[in-house]
Amino acid sequence: MTFDEKYIAFKTIVIREILRFTRIWIQTVLPPVITTALYFIIFGNLIGSQIGDMGGFRYMDYIVPGLIMMAVITNSYANVVSSFYGSKFQHNIEEMLVSPTPNYLIVSGFVAGGVARGITVGIAVTIISLFFSHLHIHNLWIASSVIVLTSILFALAGLINGVYAKSFDDISIIPTFVLTPLTYLGGIFYSIDMLPTFWQNASLINPILYMVNAFRFGILGVSDISLWSSYTIIIGFIAALFTFSLYLLNKGHGIRT
Amino acid sequence: MTTALSLRQLTKTYANGFVALRGIDLDVQEGDFFALLGPNGAGKSTAIGIIASLVNKSSGSVSVFGHDLDTDLTAAKSCLGLVPQEFNFNVFEPVVEIVVNQAGFYGIPREEAFKRAEEFLKQLGLWEKRRDMARNLSGGMKRRLMIARALVHRPRLLILDEPTAGVDIEIRRSMWEFLRRINAAGTTIILTTHYLEEAESLCRNIAIIDAGQIIENTNMKHLLNKLQLETFVLDLRAPLASCPDIPGYNLRRLDETTLEADISRDCSINQLFTALTTQGVEVLSMRNKTNRLEQLFMHMVDANGHGGQVSA
Numbered sequence: 001m002t003f004d005e006k007y008i009a010f011k012t013i014v015i016r017e018i019l020r021f022t023r024i025w026i027q028t029v030l031p032p033v034i035t036t037a038l039y040f041i042i043f044g045n046l047i048g049s050q051i052g053d054m055g056g057f058r059y060m061d062y063i064v065p066g067l068i069m070m071a072v073i074t075n076s077y078a079n080v081v082s083s084f085y086g087s088k089f090q091h092n093i094e095e096m097l098v099s100p101t102p103n104y105l106i107v108s109g110f111v112a113g114g115v116a117r118g119i120t121v122g123i124a125v126t127i128i129s130l131f132f133s134h135l136h137i138h139n140l141w142i143a144s145s146v147i148v149l150t151s152i153l154f155a156l157a158g159l160i161n162g163v164y165a166k167s168f169d170d171i172s173i174i175p176t177f178v179l180t181p182l183t184y185l186g187g188i189f190y191s192i193d194m195l196p197t198f199w200q201n202a203s204l205i206n207p208i209l210y211m212v213n214a215f216r217f218g219i220l221g222v223s224d225i226s227l228w229s230s231y232t233i234i235i236g237f238i239a240a241l242f243t244f245s246l247y248l249l250n251k252g253h254g255i256r257t
Numbered sequence: 258m259t260t261a262l263s264l265r266q267l268t269k270t271y272a273n274g275f276v277a278l279r280g281i282d283l284d285v286q287e288g289d290f291f292a293l294l295g296p297n298g299a300g301k302s303t304a305i306g307i308i309a310s311l312v313n314k315s316s317g318s319v320s321v322f323g324h325d326l327d328t329d330l331t332a333a334k335s336c337l338g339l340v341p342q343e344f345n346f347n348v349f350e351p352v353v354e355i356v357v358n359q360a361g362f363y364g365i366p367r368e369e370a371f372k373r374a375e376e377f378l379k380q381l382g383l384w385e386k387r388r389d390m391a392r393n394l395s396g397g398m399k400r401r402l403m404i405a406r407a408l409v410h411r412p413r414l415l416i417l418d419e420p421t422a423g424v425d426i427e428i429r430r431s432m433w434e435f436l437r438r439i440n441a442a443g444t445t446i447i448l449t450t451h452y453l454e455e456a457e458s459l460c461r462n463i464a465i466i467d468a469g470q471i472i473e474n475t476n477m478k479h480l481l482n483k484l485q486l487e488t489f490v491l492d493l494r495a496p497l498a499s500c501p502d503i504p505g506y507n508l509r510r511l512d513e514t515t516l517e518a519d520i521s522r523d524c525s526i527n528q529l530f531t532a533l534t535t536q537g538v539e540v541l542s543m544r545n546k547t548n549r550l551e552q553l554f555m556h557m558v559d560a561n562g563h564g565g566q567v568s569a
Contacts, residue, residue, distance in 0.1 A: 001331060005364020012361025019354070091345035095355075095406075098309045098339050099362035100331040257271065257312050 001100050009101040010109050017113020021079055021120075028079070029121055032071045036125045039067050040132040043189065055191050055222045061133045065143075065216040066188030069150065071125045073183060073208065074175065076118030076151040077158040080110050081171045084162030093255055103249040107159060107242065114155025115148065122147060136220070142227070143218025149234045150211045154179075156241035163245070163254045186212045192224045207233055259287040259322060261414045261445040262308065267317035269303050269469075277303040279469040280317065285462070287322075287413070290440045291447045292460035292477070296558055300469040301449045302342060305418050309339045322413055335363065338412030340403045342419045342449075348392035352383060355391060356406050363410035370409065377405040380435065397428040404432070408439070415439070416447045421455060433459060453551040457481070467558050488546040489526075491516040494539040503532045517546065 001009070021028040040060070048059035055062055087093035096106050129135060137143055157174075165171045186208030192200050203209050204225075214230035217223035223230075249255070262285040269278040277300045285291045295301050306312030308319055310326065319326045324333035346355045353374050360370030378384045381401040386394060394402060400420055407415060417436075421429045429452075436459060440446050450456050456463065456477075463480055465473040473480065496513035506529055507519040516538075520526060533540060 001364050008364045008366055009362050012358050012367075015361075016350075016354075016358050020349075023349075087347070090347055091341075091343060092347045094309075094311055094341070094345045095359055096362055097311055098334060098337070099359070099410075100334040100364070101362045102331075252313055256310075257306070 001102070006102070006105060009099070010105045010112075013096070013101075013106065013109025014112045014116070017079070017083060017110065018116050020083060020113070021117045028075070028117060029124060032075055032121050033124045033128060036067050036071055037128050039063075040129065044132055055220070057220055057222070058133070061136075061220065062191075062216075063189055064129045064133050064135065065219040066186075066212045068122050068125050068129065069147070069212050069215045070183050070188055072118040072122040072147055072151050073154045073211070074179065075121040076114040077154040077161075077175060077179060079117040080114035080155045080158035081161045081165070081175075083113060084110055084159055085165045085168070085171045088162070088165070088255060089168075097255065104246055106249060107156075107245045110159050111152055111155040114158060115151040118151035118155065119147070122151075137218070138221035139218050141218075143215060146211060146214040146218055146230070146234070149231075149238065150215070153211075153234055153238050153241065156238065156245055159245050160241065160248065163248045166254075182206050182208045185209075187216075187224060188212055207237060210234065260320075261285050261287045261289065261322055262447065263318075263320045264304070264308075265318045267304065267307065267319065268315045269300075269307060269312065270315045277469055278307075278315075278317075281466070281469070281471055283464055283471060283474065285414075285445065285447055287445050288440075288443060289445055289462055290436075290460045291445075292456035292463040293447055293449045293466065294453070294456060294463065294554060295449075295466035299466045301466055302418060304466070305339070305341075305416055305447075305449070308416065309337060309341075310334060335410070336413045338407035338410065338415045340400075340407045340415070340417040340420050342422070344399050344403070346391055346399075346402065346406065348390065350391055351388050352391055352394070352402055353378065353387040355402065356409050359406045360409045365410060373409050373411075374405070377408050381405050382431070397424040400424055401428075401432065404435075408444075412444070414445045414447070418449050419451060420448070422451060429455070453554055465554065465557055473557055486519055486521050489518050489520060489543050490546050491518060491533075491540045492542045494541050497538065501533065501536050501538055503529065503536075506532075 044060035044063060048063070051059040053059065084093070126135065161171060161174050185203065186206050187203070192203045192209065195203065210225050210230040210233045213223040213225040214227055214234070217227055262283070264281050264283040267278050267281040268276075270276045281300070281304060293301055293304070303312055307314045308321070308326075310330065319333075321333040322336045324330075324336065326333050350358075353371075356374040356378065357367065357370040360373060361367065365373070374387075375384065378387055381404060383394075383398060383401055383405060386398060391399065391402065400422075404417070404420060421432055424432065433455065436446060436448075448456065448460060460477055463473070463475065463477050464471050490511070493514045493516065497510060497516070498513075500508055500510035500516070502508075505524055509517040511517055518529060520529065530540060
């Protein structure tokens with residue numbers, strides 16, 4: 001395939017993925033927006049007003065970056081895992097496998113679809129947050145680069161889950177029992193400075209902590225973690241997960257007999 | 258003449274130890290309309306899966322128009338179109354999107370893809386359904402959608418794995434005409450089917466696969482010439498009280514106006530009619546009891562020791 005043909009193949013996968021989640025926006029875009037609005041009302045407005053300031057900011061303003069990041073993480077992941085497993089379940093993944101589209105473009109196309117949904121939901125949640133807080137962006141480049149890189153990372157993780165999944169149960173186990181706890185413990189609602197030393201150190205093995213804090217730095221200018229540690233962790237995970245995804249597709253794991 | 262498909266010592270053993278292919282050699286020439294027949298579980302779909310890169314082979318080689326799957330996979334895939342046995346499209350996508358997206362996977366620009374989708378959907382009688390979700394199509398329409406999808410990148414070799422399964426006779430015949438047209442226009446076609454009448458009517462060459470091995474690979478006419486005995490059903494004008502006795506022919510009376518006759522290749526149908534006329538029996542019409550290829554197929558598969566349920 002020429003470069004132009006590869007670009008068309010990649011664009012086709014991305015358009016298909018975007019059409020897929022926009023066609024069912026009531027299932028894909030609306031629920032996280034409503035859920036996050038409830039977080040703003042309950043944790044930010046009602047409970048937050050009793051908590052006072054955190055990191056030098058109103059509690060509501062402090063949790064906004066974390067809630068946006070949580071929406072991006074869960075939706076990037078969910079989009080790819082459900083789309084890839086759905087393609088396996090209906091066998092329409094074969095449409096791509098019989099074609100000359102290289103595997104790295106299949107991975108990239110699915111990931112781009114996941115990023116598109118993650119960012120779409122992230123923007124929607126950000127707009128909702130404007131009703132509750134005065135959004136101040138400290139550094140737009142850092143905020144946007146961290147959100148896109150995190151979205152890529154979790155889209156890749158969703159793809160790997162989709163490759164291994166053998167039933168619809170398998171695509172909800174990781175989000176429920178791994179992703180959600182790590183997200184909640186990733187410093188969305190609190191600063192790790194509030195924790196005892198042991199739990200502060202334990203929190204450092206949670207990769208989501210680095211992403212939430214890097215994004216918080218981009219929005220508010222405060223972080224529990226060094227920015228460059230966060231970038232290193234995120235980019236390192238992306239490189240590892242992309243390589244592993246490609247290995248699985250090249251081996252035909254779960255998609256070829 | 259160019260070889261469209263070449264299989265050499267192709268083997269496949271699944272992870273559970275089942276040996277699906279035991280060293281298959283097969284050549285299909287460019288422009289051919291080729292039948293690949295065999296009982297259920299014989300290895301046809303495994304062979305097709307390997308050719309289409311959906312199944313990993315255990316050993317051997319596959320080349321499509323000279324492009325080896327191991328060394329020149331992209332070029333080999335570009336030459337190939339596949340209509341699989343099972344529906345394998347997203348049933349929640351509109352018909353036209355399924356075809357256009359498939360073109361995109363082959364690097365065809367979207368504008369050109371829409372033109373081609375229109376061309377093939379019109380030819381296959383699906384243009385009016387182009388905006389419908391695929392799940393709303395009938396079984397026959399779904400089969401035709403898979404044909405349109407497989408052709409949108411204009412492959413030189415089209416493989417159809419039971420394309421007319423579950424399709425009514427009218428649609429089936431229109432699909433035959435369509436396949437004849439694209440074959441006449443230069444597309445090489447490999448067909449597997451449960452309907453041996455279909456294979457006999459469409460295909461010029463044939464291979465029969467059983468228990469993972471090719472047990473016959475020849476010209477269709479040559480194969481049919483191997484049939485030593487044909488059974489005909491004769492419809493009579495007047496009722497018969499008993500079965501006529503004609504030396505050299507094995508006749509059976511099915512009911513008072515129907516006879517069944519076994520006629521070997523060294524006997525003449527004319528002589529049978531003459532003898533019947535002499536005895537005052539007038540034949541109104543005559544037909545084969547079963548499809549000739551079906552008779553041969555059953556014989557060959559039985560001779561190969563196939564003990565299971567037999568179908569093509």
